[in-house]
Amino acid sequence: MQPTSILSNEHRVIEIMLSVLENLADKTIAEKKLERQAAEEVIDFIRNFADRCHHGKEENHLFVALVDKGMPKEGGPIGQMLLEHDQGREYVRGMANNIDAAEKGNEKSIREFVGNAFGYVELLRSHIHKEDNILFPMAERFLDENDKTNLLGKFEKVESEHMGYGIHDKYMKIAENLARSFNVPFHNPKNMACGHARK
């Protein structure tokens, strides 16, 4: 198993949640109010599964290993990916800050929530595309077998020490339930680090 294959598998679950978020935003426009519980669950998933776990593994481990191998941290693809992670966090803050008023039907807050939601969906889809098709193939060439084994060990540690295995079952369940509620096909990829169903 390649470390980047684990990250790509995690992208597939994140993409399911992007479609959920897109449908939630459409529904918010149609109903002129936000469904609070769904919004909170999507944001919880994004903050913990997508950002803390998945982006954490990229930023703290994969990108660090690539910089060690001579890939520039600034200016190149890594700099761009880091910038996009930060832009994503801004969009998520923009959504979270508007949940209360958007639930009550406040027009400005609905516009803010929906604008940030669509911005996040567009950003992350293109971000994931760039990682899967440009950065990860580059990483495969930069890293030798030893680096890859080290990375797999570090991903495992993120799971066991920083996240806790039970947490992942929780996020897979959230993703599955939201996908059902928002008519998004759900498929649980095997071989993820974030999302590892282990007790």
Ligand SMILES: [Fe+2]
């Ligand atoms: Fe990323």
Ligand SMILES: [Fe+2]
């Ligand atoms: Fe990623």
